Amino acid sequence: MTVVQLHPAAAVADAVKVYGIGATQVRALDHVTVEFPARRFTAIMGPSGSGKSTLMHCAAGLDTLTAGSAHIGGTELGTLNDRRLTELRRERIGFVFQAFNLVPTLTVRENITLPLDLAGKAPDAAWVDALVDVVGLGDRLHHRPAELSGGQQQRVAVARALAGRPQVVFADEPTGNLDSRSGAEVLGLLRQAVDTMGQAVVMVTHDPTAAGYADRALFLADGRLVDSMDAPTADLVLDRMKAFDTPAGSTRATALTAAVSAAHTAADPATTEPTAAAPTAATPTISAPTTVPTAATGPRGSDRR
Numbered sequence: 001m002t003v004v005q006l007h008p009a010a011a012v013a014d015a016v017k018v019y020g021i022g023a024t025q026v027r028a029l030d031h032v033t034v035e036f037p038a039r040r041f042t043a044i045m046g047p048s049g050s051g052k053s054t055l056m057h058c059a060a061g062l063d064t065l066t067a068g069s070a071h072i073g074g075t076e077l078g079t080l081n082d083r084r085l086t087e088l089r090r091e092r093i094g095f096v097f098q099a100f101n102l103v104p105t106l107t108v109r110e111n112i113t114l115p116l117d118l119a120g121k122a123p124d125a126a127w128v129d130a131l132v133d134v135v136g137l138g139d140r141l142h143h144r145p146a147e148l149s150g151g152q153q154q155r156v157a158v159a160r161a162l163a164g165r166p167q168v169v170f171a172d173e174p175t176g177n178l179d180s181r182s183g184a185e186v187l188g189l190l191r192q193a194v195d196t197m198g199q200a201v202v203m204v205t206h207d208p209t210a211a212g213y214a215d216r217a218l219f220l221a222d223g224r225l226v227d228s229m230d231a232p233t234a235d236l237v238l239d240r241m242k243a244f245d246t247p248a249g250s251t252r253a254t255a256l257t258a259a260v261s262a263a264h265t266a267a268d269p270a271t272t273e274p275t276a277a278a279p280t281a282a283t284p285t286i287s288a289p290t291t292v293p294t295a296a297t298g299p300r301g302s303d304r305r
């Protein structure tokens with residue numbers, strides 16, 4: 001029997017990020033090791049300034065590490081020149097930002113296919129149609145972003161992130177500008193992308209309710225990975241976040257650092273993918289959904305167990 005070496009969708013190892021020099025130096029990441037498995041939804045949480053965005057930006061190749069390494073699949077980002085890194089971000093990563101970041105002059109459909117157009121690739125019409133159905137914007141395809149609600153715009157952004165069948169979608173506070181109902185729709189879409197399309201999703205959030213949609217929540221404090229929670233619920237995450245506000249919580253966070261780092265270095269064979277077939281833009285890692293849901297999926301805990 002052939003034994004196949006497996007890779008997570010994304011990972012950082014012993015990641016250090018230092019901003020500034022001398023007295024103004026900030027250690028935003030302090031020896032963080034974490035894997036983001038394929039087909040899993042990971043939430044990154046922690047107090048303001050704990051390094052969440054820095055971790056996401058370095059894992060996604062939007063920023064460079066001071067020390068340590070970052071991988072997308074089997075590719076180490078530090079080995080790529082600027083052109084290859086840009087290609088990798090365009091072809092293997094989907095992004096969803098708090099501010100939607102749609103192009104105002106383009107229609108909904110044009111925004112969804114923009115990453116493919118920029119890459120000079122013909123959109124897979126059946127796949128785009130399936131995404132449009134999933135995000136429920138079939139009657140808005142020729143509208144411009146300004147003619148849509150915030151929630152609708154973010155649903156377009158999610159469809160755009162999924163359009164190229166990326167290896168991983170990074171979402172930075174995707175519900176930060178939305179009311180709770182629109183936020184729930186967007187989170188349901190991300191959950192659905194994981195469950196029905198096999199997508200890996202990594203989301204930075206302050207919101208315990210949002211983290212409740214994830215398979216695992218990671219907690220950062222002072223640039224360190226200090227805790228993790230499988231099958232998080234909003235209440236459990238809220239309780240964990242409250243602990244950061246107390247001296248005891250800080251102490252506990254410090255004590256947990258080593259254990260959590262060690263746990264995350266262990267590969268998860270059930271949720272990783274073959275090295276020999278490390279996906280590229282040409283490797284279909286996501287299959288089109290066979291059914292088109294009529295409503296956004298709820299939090300992981302309520303609809304899957």
Ligand SMILES: Nc1ncnc2c1ncn2[C@@H]1O[C@H](COP(=O)(O)OP(=O)(O)OP(=O)(O)O)[C@@H](O)[C@H]1O
Pocket residue numbers: 019020026027028046047048049050051052053054055
């Ligand atoms: N470009 C930068 N230059 C200097 N310091 C920075 C820079 N970006 C982030 N930092 C610092 O690094 C630390 C981590 O910032 P980061 O934005 O990653 O935290 P965060 O957990 O995402 O915070 P928030 O929840 O408030 O968005 C903070 O102390 C921040 O001030």
